Amino acid sequence: MFEKKEIAKKSVDFAQWYNDVVLKAELADYSPVKGCMVIRPYGYGIWENVQKYLDRMIKKAGVENAYFPLFIPQSFLKREKEHVEGFAPELAVVTIGGGEKLVEPLVVRPTSETMMYEMYSKWIHSWRDLPLLINQWCNVVRWEKRTYLFLRTTEFLWQEGHTVHATHEESYAEVLRALSMYQEFVEKYLAIPVIKGVKSSNEKFAGAEKTTAIEALMPDGKALQAGTSHDLGQNFSKVFKISFQNKEGKEEFGWQVSWGMSTRIIGGLIMMHGDDQGLVMPPMIAPIQVVIIPIDCKNEKLLEYAKSIVEELENENIRVKVDTRTEQTVGYKFNQWELRGVPIRVEIGLKEMEANELTIVRRDTGAKLKIKNEKLKISIKNLLDEIQQNLFDKAKRFLEENTRVVDSYDEFKEIMKTKKGFIKAFWCEGAECEKKIKEETKATTRVLPLDEAAVNGSCIYCGKEAKYRWIFGQAY
Numbered sequence: 001m002f003e004k005k006e007i008a009k010k011s012v013d014f015a016q017w018y019n020d021v022v023l024k025a026e027l028a029d030y031s032p033v034k035g036c037m038v039i040r041p042y043g044y045g046i047w048e049n050v051q052k053y054l055d056r057m058i059k060k061a062g063v064e065n066a067y068f069p070l071f072i073p074q075s076f077l078k079r080e081k082e083h084v085e086g087f088a089p090e091l092a093v094v095t096i097g098g099g100e101k102l103v104e105p106l107v108v109r110p111t112s113e114t115m116m117y118e119m120y121s122k123w124i125h126s127w128r129d130l131p132l133l134i135n136q137w138c139n140v141v142r143w144e145k146r147t148y149l150f151l152r153t154t155e156f157l158w159q160e161g162h163t164v165h166a167t168h169e170e171s172y173a174e175v176l177r178a179l180s181m182y183q184e185f186v187e188k189y190l191a192i193p194v195i196k197g198v199k200s201s202n203e204k205f206a207g208a209e210k211t212t213a214i215e216a217l218m219p220d221g222k223a224l225q226a227g228t229s230h231d232l233g234q235n236f237s238k239v240f241k242i243s244f245q246n247k248e249g250k251e252e253f254g255w256q257v258s259w260g261m262s263t264r265i266i267g268g269l270i271m272m273h274g275d276d277q278g279l280v281m282p283p284m285i286a287p288i289q290v291v292i293i294p295i296d297c298k299n300e301k302l303l304e305y306a307k308s309i310v311e312e313l314e315n316e317n318i319r320v321k322v323d324t325r326t327e328q329t330v331g332y333k334f335n336q337w338e339l340r341g342v343p344i345r346v347e348i349g350l351k352e353m354e355a356n357e358l359t360i361v362r363r364d365t366g367a368k369l370k371i372k373n374e375k376l377k378i379s380i381k382n383l384l385d386e387i388q389q390n391l392f393d394k395a396k397r398f399l400e401e402n403t404r405v406v407d408s409y410d411e412f413k414e415i416m417k418t419k420k421g422f423i424k425a426f427w428c429e430g431a432e433c434e435k436k437i438k439e440e441t442k443a444t445t446r447v448l449p450l451d452e453a454a455v456n457g458s459c460i461y462c463g464k465e466a467k468y469r470w471i472f473g474q475a476y
C-alpha cells in the first residue's frame, strides 16, 4: 500500500526523492542481478512513446530500422584501438556456450559499431550503395557496479543509428542532422531544453573523430548528456574495409556517423519536471494524458457517463484512462495519479453530471477549474498544450538562470560547491587543465556550444590564451 508521506521532498533530498518516485510511481524496480533494472509497465509506456515519436523522426530522415545480433566476436572490438580501450573495462564476455568452451569469446554488445560495420563492408561496393542509413532499437550491456535507476544501469535500451557516406561533408551534415533531431525531440516531446555542442577530445566517444551531444541541466544543478552524435571519420571504415568505388572508378573508404539516445532520457524526464508530490509528465510523452475519476464507482449512471467521456476523448487521440476501482477511496486515487504525474485529472460526480459540468485539475500547477461538458474536447486539448508549454518554459527559465558566465576560478569553485549549474568559462583546450578542474571541482567540460563565437580570452585555470567559452558542469 502506498502512502504519499513516504516520498522524500525534492527540495530536501533530491537523490532520495528520485528513487522514491521511480519505485512508487512504478516506473522501474531493482533486479536480482546487481546493476540491472526492471522497467515496469508505466515506465515502459514512456519508453514506447519515446520510440514511437523518435522513430517517426528517424524514418522521416530516410533512415531504416534493422536488427543485428547481441553477440560480437571479441576480435571485432580489438580492430579499432581506441574503441576497445574505451569499452574494455565495461564488457561482459561469454566464454562458454552450450556447455562448451568457445574457441573465440563473444562480447555482449556495448554498442554495435563493430558488428554492423563488418556487415556494411559486405554490402557496400559502389557509390551507388551510399548513403547507407540504418538504425536499430535494442539493448546494450556496459558493466556497472552501482545502479542508478534509468541513469546508470548495466543493461539499458536505446537506439543506435549508423550511417555511411561518400564524403566527409555529407557525413558531417548527418552528424548535425541527428543532433538537431535529438534537440527537437527532447525539447518538443519531453519539454527539456538542451544545449547542442561539441565534446572535448577527452570526453568523446571511443573511436570517434569528434563527438557532439545535447546536454540538459537537471534541477539539482547537475548535467545530463541526453543524446550523442559521432563523427567517426574513416576510423572504422579503414579497419573494417568499408570501401566503395567512386564515380571516377577509384576505391575510397566510407565516411561514417553513429548516433544514439537511451532510456537514460527517462531519468532526465523524471528529474526535470517532478515535484514534492511525485512525477509530472509532459502531456506529449505521458502514457496517460487524462485520468477520469468518478466520485462514486458504484453508480451505474455515473459510470456510463464516464465511459462516454472516455470515448469522446479517445476519438481525439487523447490517451485517457478511467479509474473505476471500487476497493480504493477517491482520495487514494487522487494521490496515486498525482504521484504518477498524469497531466489532467477529471473528477465527475452526480451533481456535476446533472449540471453538465466537469471538474478538471492540472497536475503541473494544481489549478482546479470547472468546464462545461460540451466544451470538453477543446478544453482538454488546449489544456494539454498549455501544460506542455508551461513545463518547457519553466525548464528553460531554470536553464537560463543557472547558466553563468564566469571569469574567476575562485568563483567557479564556489559555484560548483554550492548551486552548481552550467558555467561558461574560457578554457585553453589543454587536457591537463581539464583534468585539474575536474579533480578540484568535479566539473567536466560538457560541450562547446555549436553557435559559440570565437573571441580572445584566457583559460580559467592556467591563464593561457583561450578562444572559446566552454560549458562546464558536474555530470550524472
Ligand SMILES: [Zn+2]
Pocket: 427, 428, 429, 430, 433, 459, 460, 461, 462, 463, 464
Ligand atoms: Zn588552461
